[in-house]
Amino acid sequence: MGALPVRSIVRAGLAGSVVSMYVALVGLYSKFADLELVGEQVTLGRVLLLAPATVVAYAMTRPRIVAGERRPFAFGSGVAVGALTGLATGVGVAVAVGVADWFGVERIREVFIAVSEPLIDFMTLGTALPAGLLVLVALSVAGGAIGGFARTAPDEVRKPTSVGVLAVIVLGLLQRIVPIVLVQLGYTADWLYSPVTEGLTWLGGALIFAVGAGANVLWRRAGSSARERVQSRVAEQPAAKLGLVLAILAALLVLPLLLGEVISEVLGTVMIYVLLGLGLNIVVGYAGLLDLGYVAFYAFGAYTLGLLTGGFLNTTTGAAEPALSADISFYVAIWIVAIMAAGVGLLIGAPVLRLRGDYLAIVTLGLGEIVSVMTASKWAQPLIGGPQGLRGVTKAEIFGFNFQDNPQHFYYLALAFVLLALFVSWRLSASRVGRAWNAMREDEQVADAMGISTIRYKLLAFAIGGAIGSVGGALFAVGIGSLTPASFEILVSITALAVVILGGLGSLPGVVVGALVLIGMPGLLREFEEYRLLIYGGALVAIMILRPQGLVPNIRRSRELEEEEASQDAWAKSAAGEAEAVAAVVPGGPLGGEPEDLE
Amino acid sequence: MSEPVHMLELSGVAKHFGGLYALSGLDMYVDEGEIVSVIGPNGAGKSTMFNVVTGLYGPDDGDVRFRGDSIVGLAPNRITRLGISRTFQTVHLFPNMTILENAMVGQHCRSRSGVFGSVLRLPSTRREEERIRSKAKESLAFFGSRLAGYRQDQPAFALSYANRRRLEMARALATDPVLVMLDEPTAGMNPRETLELRDHIVRMRNELGLTVLVIEHDMRVVKGVSDRVMALDYGRKIAEGTYEEVANDPQVIEAYLGTKAAG
DSSP states (O other): OOSOOHHHHHHHHHHHHHHHHHHHHTTHHHHHTTOEEETTTEEHHHHHHHHHHHHHHHHHTSOEEETTEEEOOOHHHHHHHHHHHHHHHHHHHHHHHHHHHHHOHHHHHTTOTTOOHHHHHHHTTTOOHHHHHHHHHHHHHHHHHHHHHHHHSOHHHHHHHHHHHHHHHHHHHTTTTHHHHHHHTTOOOTTTBOTTTSSBOHHHHHHHHHHHHHHHHHHHHHHHHHHHHHHHHHHHOHHHHHHHHHHHHHHHHHHHHHHHHHHHHHHHHHHHHHHHHHHHIIIIIISOOOOSOTHHHHHHHHHHHHHHBTOEEEETTEEEOOSSOOBOOHHHHHHHHHHHHHHHHHHHHGGGTTOOHHHHHHHHHHHHHHHHHHHTOSTTHHHHOGGGOEEOOOOOOBTTBOTTTOHHHHHHHHHHHHHHHHHHHHHHHTSHHHHHHHHHHHOHHHHHHTTOOHHHHHHHHHHHHHHHHHHHHHHHHHHHSOBOGGGSSHHHHHHHHHHHHHHOTTOHHHHHHHHIIIIIHHHHOGGGGGGHHHHHHHHHHHHHHHOTTOSSOOHHHHHHHHHHHHHHHHHHHHHHHHHHHHHHHOTTOTTOOOHHHHO | OOSOOOSEEEEEEEEEETTEEEEEEEEEEEOTTOEEEEEOOTTSSHHHHHHHHTTSSOOSEEEEEETTEEOTTOOHHHHHHHTEEEOOSSOOOOTTSBHHHHHHHHGGGGOOOOHHHHHHTOHHHHHHHHHHHHHHHHHHHTTGGGGOGGGGGSBGGGSOHHHHHHHHHHHHHTTOOSEEEEESTTTTOOHHHHHHHHHHHHHHHHTTOOEEEEEOOOHHHHHHHOSEEEEEETTEEEEEESHHHHHTOHHHHHHHHOHHHHO
């Protein structure tokens, strides 16, 4: 690199300090100041304190694309630029903290309740102010240097280190779960997780770092040939494949026994969202129809199942019989719900057949809102209970299983339907139907001209997607037992869409991973509950910038994005090359083109 | 029957976009087994005619009949199922599907397995899928080694320009058509590829027994393949006949070169 990119460093630093101040103002620092990850010193709050500088420095030291060529930073200069970015970040924050202190913390507190003396103490590691600002800046410089290191160090250093650090952070965050599992398995957990802080012990942290980094080193050593051998063995030998599937199934079956009730309940919720994600994935990921009103199917499934299995209305004067109801077994009702939801899918699909893209999204958003408003309306009260809701949904008892009162049992019920939905989605994606959806998603008009009835396949996507989503709703109803409109708001649609997008549109493992990250993580870490939406937003922005194809991309989807990038690179290169060539031939500059070539 | 029914017949077809008349009272026909070329300057209405026939646009006036029955108002996918298949002036593939999958989409309208068959993978579905696959490979094989082998599992966007054109034609052939409509198939191809394509067009008729309607600018191709040539200008037919007749027609020369240039 040539001269120091001072302007971009200052700009990145400014961005970092704004992020840091935002995190401070919403109270994340204070909230996590005492959540120990490793020992007593490494708290989640302190990790977060370093994070803004680290992230902007990481972004700052990315390889630049000059005339279509990647030019990465060298290691040393990368760390230096990272540290400088951290310095700029730190100075920005320090100025803000200084001003806040001069202005009076109590006065700011009237508006931003998170601002307090302990917060400033926390940010300066407890050093009194004028000197504390220097501590703050120094921390930020360190954070920036870490960011530069994580980006520009040689691969054989930075990858194992990053994996190790991430492993420590993740296991530190899982402090409520891993010890339980260890104890269930008959081991003691004290050496790994300190009973005092609840976080990892120093020994545990060091061990986990070593294991994470070591695993990465071995994986890299083994090289691509070994990896391919493992993959091809699994892919080619039916016995190996079957064994793998059975092993996964067995693990899924014993999981709730190891994890206990609390975590099984979280997993149950995760699986309801896996179902919603799978259904929505058919509509959005396979058929390419952006549906923002998916909560309609969820609500329909939940209420219909409730009514079919003998649920009764909650009223101010006591329980009442709904206007329309039946009392049949869950195991019959669930299929009726799915079939009826497919019908609702057709009803919702029919009026929006001609709409595309943004228009479709807006109309489905409206339809979803109509359904969720209806669940709360007085008008629908005799039918579904209105604001007071519906109670007494079946517990679906069978063979001694109680799916309502026992979260471990509910897990198995949800698992069964998740596996079924996964199977259906997988079979459909690799079939004539999936091919038709794909063609339609890529180019609707051409698909039509090649003999695919786009009307039929759009309706089919809405119907199947609706049926799967309604099963998610029905299971929710069984698990919770009573329904109120608060559970059926637009947030459900948005969360389901976030699950699908985060995991990767059109990707089945992606839906599972997306639900685990977006529903499982906040569920397991109750501290995060308050910040759930903030985390969703942050995760989606990050994924769109860093990995737009999703966490576990569908192969075709990643091709689309690669294609765009490849063509941009090719264009940038050829444009640069041509400009040079033309400049060399025509002294006057790049004026002579060949218009025939453009046609 | 008093007079033989043409395979495709347009009578008085008009199509306008706002005040612009892309087609104004076009009469034309194509008979079974013919190779008919359509020529004309840019904006003469050639592609609009294709879009009207294949159902992408509805005509404002007139009638389009295929084997005697009107096909006006049918959805494009219905018209494809009747046996009319086409390519586009600018290549329109499904770029992220593989080459084989692109061709397999062509067979969609000749197959029928639905959701239940696909989920349960019934024997009939598997047999049908096998048939779709082999039929698609057959269509790709029409272009020799160009679209064969390892290429079939590559995404379509990885193809060269000429191969994209070939794949689009293979996809059209995979719909089992009786009439193929090719919109400027040689656009952007080099002279050697153009010659190769000329042979392909003739082979479509001679080997596959198809009727071909082709819009083409390259006069060597037009001369080489056409049983009959039609010239359009301002949305009307201005000349029709053998290549020599049309090429020497004063109206055609005027349409291409302008009035003054001739004098």
